[in-house]
Amino acid sequence: MAAQKGAALLLKINTTGSTYVTVGGLRSTSITLNDESVDVTNKDSSGNRTLLADAGVFSMSVSGSGVFTDQTTEETMRVAMNATTFKNFQILIPDLGTYTGAFMVSSLEYAGEYNGEVTYSVSLESSGAIAYAAV
Numbered sequence: 709m710a711a712q713k714g715a716a717l718l719l720k721i722n723t724t725g726s727t728y729v730t731v732g733g734l735r736s737t738s739i740t741l742n743d744e745s746v747d748v749t750n751k752d753s754s755g756n757r758t759l760l761a762d763a764g765v766f767s768m769s770v771s772g773s774g775v776f777t778d779q780t781t782e783e784t785m786r787v788a789m790n791a792t793t794f795k796n797f798q799i800l801i802p803d804l805g806t807y808t809g810a811f812m813v814s815s816l817e818y819a820g821e822y823n824g825e826v827t828y829s830v831s832l833e834s835s836g837a838i839a840y841a842a843v
Contacts, residue, residue, distance in 0.1 A: 712802040719772055721784055722796035732781040733828075734774035739799050739807070742767045768807065768838050770799060773829040785830055789813040794835050802843075809838035 717737050720728035744764030749757050776782045788795045794810040801807075815831035 710803065716800075716802035718798075718800040719770065720798040720800065721788065722798075723784070728796075728798050729784075731772065731785070731830075732774075733777040734772045736774070737770070737772040737799075739801075740769040742769065766838070768799075768809070768811075768834040770797070770811065770832040771830065773827060775825050775827055782828075785813065785816055785828070789816050797832060805840055805842040807838050807840055810835045 714736070719731045719734060719737050721731055723729050743766050746760040746763040747757060748760045791813075794812050796808065797811045799807045811832040811834055813830060814833045815829070817829045818826060819828075820826040
């Protein structure tokens with residue numbers, strides 16, 4: 709994979725049916741793929757850690773921060789946080805692929821300095837299977 713512009717890593721939210729809209733105003737976005745390990749080390753392991761293959765829980769965490777560019781973006785994220793069901797999101801990684809699945813908005817924070825813009829940060833946690841589609 710060749711070097712890519714950070715602005716090309718996109719977080720999108722499902723608004724209706726199969727329509728995904730880029731979450732506006734983000735300046736930075738990061739994802740973390742987690743595959744929980746299950747330690748089965750015992751006295752017969754000769755002092756070496758032994759992990760159980762295909763036994764852990766896979767999850768994805770997404771975080772981003774930026775400036776709200778319009779009221780629609782702000783309202784979409786706020787409503788997603790208080791939802792009784794999780795929203796579907798897509799994370800587009802340029803020249804690699806797209807991850808799609810249900811996420812809980814676990815944190816939404818606003819901040820602002822007296823001489824600057826109002827910013828926000830958001831954190832998402834996956835729930836259920838995450839689909840991956842290569843480019």
